[in-house]
Amino acid sequence: MKTAALNPLVKRKKNSYLKRYWTLYLLLILPVTYFIIFKYIPMTYIQIAFKKYSIVQSVWQMPWADNYGFEYFIKAFSNRDFLYALRNTVMLNVLDLIFGFPAPIILALILNELAFKRFKRITQTIAYMPHFLSWIIISGMALQLFAPTTGLINIVLERMGLNTIPFLNDPNHWIWTYVFLGIWQSVGWNTIIYLAAITAINPELYEAAAMDGAGRFRKMWHVTLPGLRPTIIVLLILSLGRILGSEFDRPYALGNYYVKDVANVISTFVYTNGIRGLQFSLTTAVGLFQSVVGVIFVLTANAIVKRFGERGIM
Amino acid sequence: MKKYLSILLALSMIIALAAGCGTRNAGNDTASPSPSASQDPGNDSNAEIVDGKFVKTRKITVEVYDRGNDGGTPPEDNFYTDFIKEGMLRDHNVEVEFVPVGRWTEVDEINNLLAAGTAPDICVTYSYPTIQTYANMGGVLDLAPYLEKYKDMLPNLWDLLKEENIYYDLDPEKGTLWALEARLFHNMRINTFVREDWLKKLGLSEPTSIEEFENMLIAFRDNAKLLLGKDANKMIPFSISFDVGWRANNLFAAFFPDNMSEREMYINGFDDRHLLFPGYKEGVRLLNKWYNERLIWQDFPLYGKGDTTEDNLMKAGYVGAFIHNWDYPYRNGDEGIHANLQKLVGPDAAYIAVDPFKNEAGKYVKFVGSTVDRKIFFPATNDEPLASLLYLDWISKFENRKFLQIGEEGVTHEVQPDGSIKLIAAPSGDPKIMNSPNNIDYTITINGLDLGDPDLTIKSLAYGYGGVDKRFIEKAFATAKNDGKTTPTVHVGEIKAEEGMGPVLSEKRDTFLIQSIVASPDKFDEVFDAGMQDYLNSGGQAIIDERAAAYDKYYK
Numbered sequence: 063m064k065t066a067a068l069n070p071l072v073k074r075k076k077n078s079y080l081k082r083y084w085t086l087y088l089l090l091i092l093p094v095t096y097f098i099i100f101k102y103i104p105m106t107y108i109q110i111a112f113k114k115y116s117i118v119q120s121v122w123q124m125p126w127a128d129n130y131g132f133e134y135f136i137k138a139f140s141n142r143d144f145l146y147a148l149r150n151t152v153m154l155n156v157l158d159l160i161f162g163f164p165a166p167i168i169l170a171l172i173l174n175e176l177a178f179k180r181f182k183r184i185t186q187t188i189a190y191m192p193h194f195l196s197w198i199i200i201s202g203m204a205l206q207l208f209a210p211t212t213g214l215i216n217i218v219l220e221r222m223g224l225n226t227i228p229f230l231n232d233p234n235h236w237i238w239t240y241v242f243l244g245i246w247q248s249v250g251w252n253t254i255i256y257l258a259a260i261t262a263i264n265p266e267l268y269e270a271a272a273m274d275g276a277g278r279f280r281k282m283w284h285v286t287l288p289g290l291r292p293t294i295i296v297l298l299i300l301s302l303g304r305i306l307g308s309e310f311d312r313p314y315a316l317g318n319y320y321v322k323d324v325a326n327v328i329s330t331f332v333y334t335n336g337i338r339g340l341q342f343s344l345t346t347a348v349g350l351f352q353s354v355v356g357v358i359f360v361l362t363a364n365a366i367v368k369r370f371g372e373r374g375i376m
Numbered sequence: 377m378k379k380y381l382s383i384l385l386a387l388s389m390i391i392a393l394a395a396g397c398g399t400r401n402a403g404n405d406t407a408s409p410s411p412s413a414s415q416d417p418g419n420d421s422n423a424e425i426v427d428g429k430f431v432k433t434r435k436i437t438v439e440v441y442d443r444g445n446d447g448g449t450p451p452e453d454n455f456y457t458d459f460i461k462e463g464m465l466r467d468h469n470v471e472v473e474f475v476p477v478g479r480w481t482e483v484d485e486i487n488n489l490l491a492a493g494t495a496p497d498i499c500v501t502y503s504y505p506t507i508q509t510y511a512n513m514g515g516v517l518d519l520a521p522y523l524e525k526y527k528d529m530l531p532n533l534w535d536l537l538k539e540e541n542i543y544y545d546l547d548p549e550k551g552t553l554w555a556l557e558a559r560l561f562h563n564m565r566i567n568t569f570v571r572e573d574w575l576k577k578l579g580l581s582e583p584t585s586i587e588e589f590e591n592m593l594i595a596f597r598d599n600a601k602l603l604l605g606k607d608a609n610k611m612i613p614f615s616i617s618f619d620v621g622w623r624a625n626n627l628f629a630a631f632f633p634d635n636m637s638e639r640e641m642y643i644n645g646f647d648d649r650h651l652l653f654p655g656y657k658e659g660v661r662l663l664n665k666w667y668n669e670r671l672i673w674q675d676f677p678l679y680g681k682g683d684t685t686e687d688n689l690m691k692a693g694y695v696g697a698f699i700h701n702w703d704y705p706y707r708n709g710d711e712g713i714h715a716n717l718q719k720l721v722g723p724d725a726a727y728i729a730v731d732p733f734k735n736e737a738g739k740y741v742k743f744v745g746s747t748v749d750r751k752i753f754f755p756a757t758n759d760e761p762l763a764s765l766l767y768l769d770w771i772s773k774f775e776n777r778k779f780l781q782i783g784e785e786g787v788t789h790e791v792q793p794d795g796s797i798k799l800i801a802a803p804s805g806d807p808k809i810m811n812s813p814n815n816i817d818y819t820i821t822i823n824g825l826d827l828g829d830p831d832l833t834i835k836s837l838a839y840g841y842g843g844v845d846k847r848f849i850e851k852a853f854a855t856a857k858n859d860g861k862t863t864p865t866v867h868v869g870e871i872k873a874e875e876g877m878g879p880v881l882s883e884k885r886d887t888f889l890i891q892s893i894v895a896s897p898d899k900f901d902e903v904f905d906a907g908m909q910d911y912l913n914s915g916g917q918a919i920i921d922e923r924a925a926a927y928d929k930y931y932k
Contacts, residue, residue: 116513117491118513209678319618319887334880337484339878
């Protein structure tokens with residue numbers, strides 16, 4: 063009796079919910095279709111990694127590769143260039159993480175302490191400008207500034223009687239140029255999200271801290287940073303997922319023949335061997351490997367932070 | 377009202393989406409016809425063609441290189457494309473559309489177009505391995521049956537290319553033919569250039585041996601103050617680019633044994649820069665020495681493909697010597713190196729071709745081209761093979777290609793009293809300007825001026841460079857042909873190990889050659905040997921072995 067009475071009620075509730083919001087769901091169709099067409103359907107092509115690629119056959123008809131379909135994985139891992147690219151990708155990304163990840167947090171903290179609002183806004187705007195420059199432009203600027211004999215900085219150093227610095231032509235120096243330019247390009251932009259999180263911190267906490275006699279640094283340490291912690295953790299997990307991922311334009315544009323040994327990363331390997339060398343199966347295998355490792359990293363990091371009592375991303 | 381608006385919005389989005397999906401699918405359908413249908417040259421078009429003219433208008437797309445030159449016209453739409461379009465419509469009732477492809481990234485772009493199924497009906501590339509790779513995947517039309525069937529309709533094509541170039545790539549076993557080879561009319565390839573005015577200023581004569589060349593470079597370096605004044609620190613005695621194999625090819629040729637056998641040249645000949653020829657390493661060692669003595673442009677490895685920094689340094693007058701295409705400094709009229717040099721430095725400033733790289737036998741060997749140039753192929757998506765072949769025939773017809781090569785009298789050429797043709801550079805921005813010398817990008821079946829009469833052609837060639845003194849061209853022409861040597865033409869069919877290896881191995885070659893050159897001299901052997909070992913391990917050796925086996929099979 064009870065259920066019978068309840069059911070129509072639930073039904074009616076459901077009906078009125080759909081009646082009320084169906085247009086929203088209709089709108090949702092668009093992004094969902096986007097994901098299906100451009101993200102999920104292309105995923106069926108992952109099987110190219112296990113098959114012999116042919117331009118005219120459908121991906122379902124292509125013959126399986128040797129070694130139970132794993133031929134191209136074996137090929138990749140016995141390819142010296144791939145192993146170098148893997149090493150370089152991990153190295154550059156770890157350096158990016160160590161130096162590039164804290165940079166926007168520090169900048170956000172500093173900007174937040176600025177009392178003069180107008181100055182703060184101008185600084186912030188200038189800081190995120192480089193985000194809109196493409197890496198091709200940045201690499202052109204880098205050549206003008208850092209080239210060994212014609213770069214501005216080295217010309218100045220030479221005029222002052224100092225030794226020139228091989229920013230671009232010595233592999234060890236190049237790595238730092240790469241990391242530095244990466245920070246320069248992205249620090250301002252990444253600051254935005256932290257600044258937004260800071261504005262969400264309850265001002266009463268600052269007042270209470272001030273009452274207790276906390277100075278600026280104490281307030282930063284005990285109020286702002288803990289307030290930022292969830293944001294930091296989410297971004298950290300996401301960037302761990304990219305530890306094996308690699309951008310293409312940054313290493314490709316900044317790299318040159320002097321530093322090929324450290325500048326070749328997985329994405330440039332995929333470009334040379336896959337797109338230019340037409341070895342689509344091999345490079346799909348590499349891409350798949352990259353994605354799988356990325357997912358493992360994200361899940362592990364997520365599990366770890368959950369154990370520490372944070373919310374994580376899932 | 378609001379509600380209706382949102383409904384309308386949502387509906388219109390869905391319709392737009394559905395429409396988008398619809399055209400996408402339609403595009404896919406036309407882009408991937410079943411290979412069997414397009415491979416069959418059956419009895420389709422013959423009935424619909426009368427006197428070489430289609431009854432119903434056909435439509436084809438044709439690749440054209442886009443060089444992006446300053447002051448040029450859009451390569452797909454200009455005076456010359458109009459000439460071709462009108463002619464094809466008039467003579468064959470075929471509508472032609474041009475598809476621009478970047479000259480310096482052509483292989484990459486063609487790859488993308490082929491992979492996407494949107495490649496033009498007539499494709500042109502310098503890379504045969506690319507064609508072979510796609511042919512193996514079933515992405516290229518086999519031309520053999522079409523050529524056999526329509527031979528009578530293509531007299532001009534046969535006349536120009538002859539059996540030799542038409543069947544150059546014929547597979548000896550399977551009888552398949554994936555590409556036609558354009559005719560290289562003149563086979564000059566590379567020259568060594570030095571600044572004539574600098575030689576005069578320093579009282580030097582033209583170098584005739586490697587030693588003299590080296591001394592000249594040293595003199596350039598040590599007299600930078602005299603030659604460049606306040607820009608002395610910008611002095612570059614010898615400049616090369618990332619493409620060392622090309623840009624020092626004449627120098628390397630002097631280190632190769634003079635009497636290499638056909639077999640040796642063929643099996644080591646996969647790399648078109650001759651990397652695997654014996655003696656190469658000693659050539660690189662010399663460059664390494666020069667680099668460390670600051671005789672070579674110090675920053676060259678920083679600049680990649682298509683970068684114009686080096687050209688600008690030449691134009692500005694900082695570069696003493698270089699090796700490049702046989703007429704490189706004289707190209708491009710007003711925008712070229714020669715014109716700029718004269719404008720920026722003075723009327724005496726000019727590069728002149730010299731011949732310094734003497735080999736063990738006292739010869740100035742340089743590798744000249746064979747009779748083949750670009751390769752023309754039809755992707756499997758081409759459903760107008762006859763119309764496409766008629767296009768090639770039309771473009772090979774003497775009157776048509778002659779007009780394209782020399783343009784209009786008074787605009788791009790003048791007729792001299794002796795009947796020879798003097799090309800003049802149309803001013804930058806002129807609608808009749810040629811984007812490439814002799815419109816080579818449109819005359820895809822021929823590379824090099826041909827006026828019918830060989831004497832007239834050679835005389836005219838010297839005139840062929842607007843604004844450049846005839847003597848420079850004549851010298852360059854003679855020098856480039858002096859002791860020219862061709863690599864053998866061998867027909868052994870496909871070498872499996874080469875598939876897809878071209879770009880990868882070229883990249884490796886460039887990288888390790890550069891690293892060897894910039895290494896300190898005591899590290900040179902280590903760097904070069906490691907690089908060569910890696911090159912061989914990464915596929916180079918497999919190619920040599922397979923080539924050797926194939927050669928011995930057909931020629932022993």
